[in-house]
Amino acid sequence: MARSNTANVKFDVREVERLAKDLSKLSGETIGAVTVTALNQAIDSAYELSRERMNAGINLDDPYLKRFMEVRPATAGRPVATLTTEGRQTRLAKFS
16 A cells, blocks of 8 residues: 655744734834844944953953954944954954
8 A cells, every 4th residue: 555745734824924014013213223233232242252252362451452442333324333453453343
């Protein structure tokens, strides 16, 4: 007797449909603001983590490192956050 290789799969998409409906209510302004917030949270984390790792790896104190590092946060008009060091302007992280 031949064996069937079929299966019945049922998906409940009500929650996906509700999510799509909710997302369609968001304005571009709201999405932009959320994006800027997320970018700035990411760059702040990168700043903290990079200093922590440099302190551990090259034994420089935190106040010294802070003098040579700059965080440029994202804004609504410029949705790019950057972390650079003074001097050669070595980019340590970029989120966009």
